[in-house]
Amino acid sequence: MTGDEIDKSVRQELQSLPKTLAEDVAKNLVMVARLLDEDPEQAYGYAQVALRLASRVAAVREAAGFAAYGAGKYAEALKEFRASRRMTGSAELWPVMADCERGLGRPEKALAMAGEPEVGRLDRAGQVEMRLVAAGARRDMGQADAAVVTLQSPELASSAVHPWTARLRYAYADALLEVGRESDARDWFARALEADQAGTTDASDRLAELDGVQFTDALDEDEDEDEAEVAEASVDGTARTEDSGKGAEKAE
Known part of the structure; x- marks a missing residue:
């Protein structure tokens, strides 16, 4: 380096x-x-x-x-x-500055920043980031339905895939789930997974959760099998020891 x-x-x-x-x-x-x-x-x-x-x-x-x-x-x-x-x-840092306001427990300030002139100076990716922050602020304030509406945009509707597409679709799916639209949420988690080439979201896990699929760690299974074998060997060993003791008693 x-x-x-x-x-x-x-x-x-x-x-x-x-x-x-x-x-x-x-x-x-x-x-x-x-x-x-x-x-x-x-x-x-x-x-x-x-x-x-x-x-x-x-x-x-x-x-x-x-x-x-x-x-x-x-x-x-x-x-x-x-x-x-x-x-x-x-103005490039405007969205992350707004998200800092959320982190400080001031979602109202973050939401106000989403309406400032600086947003108009952002490129498309920056405007999507600002929309994500604004939706998050809505959810922080208990306005889940408003968060869903905030995320509805031409970028969300587009079939084109950009670096921010998976995160936008995922956020929309998560917002839909919060308002009880489980079927729609599942559809959008699937769309998020489809666009998530870099693995930036856990959309696959969320889909599995909605489908009631449970994953078992193969390593955990191996450990359980090893422990079972050790326990079985221990029981067998005890039995053999007991049998040997009985044999000794008979010999006496």
């Missing part, structure tokens, strides 16, 4: 730093990206190092925000996202 693995645009931002410092920051950012999903706390630690080294670089503030977000530190994440947005003027 050299630090050259980072995105080209981030590397360009780091060119404002002395070479050695830029390399150190880049290495920490690479580790943040690698660990963000599998070990959020460790990713957060690397992000903090990068932040201490280069807090005036927007990409560093953004990475620190995502690391804090992944670790459930929503207030800190929101602070870093706001800092990055001030530096770049971009």
Whole structure:
């Protein structure tokens, strides 16, 4: 790992730093990206190092925000996202900022952000993310039916598959299930699974649950069989010992 693995645009931002410092920051950012999903706390630690080294670089503030977000530190994440947005003027982080408000127990604020002009500056993927956050906020507020309506959109109706398609269909299925539309929910979980090439959702498990299918872990079965064999051997051994004792008594 050299630090050259980072995105080209981030590397360009780091060119404002002395070479050695830029390399150190880049290495920490690479580790943040690698660990963000599998070990959020460790990713957060690397992000903090990068932040201490280069807090005036927007990409560093953004990475620190995502690391804090992944670790459930929503207030800190929101602070870093706001800092990055001030530096770049971009609205790209608007949906995740709104989701931080949800994490802080302020769904009303997240919902208000869904109606701000910044949403109009988002690309299609960003607008889908904003819709997902808004639907989540509705559910946080106990407005399950409104969440269903919020997710109904041209993107949901489209048969085309995009990186966000599986998550959108899954969220819709989950919302339908909450309002008691089980048959429709099953249909949309199936559609989510169909679009989920990367395995980003547990749509297959949800489908199985709705169908009443139970999975048994093969490893658990093997362990149970081993334990049964040990118990059986123990019983046989005890029986043989008892028989031997009886034989000895007869010999006497």
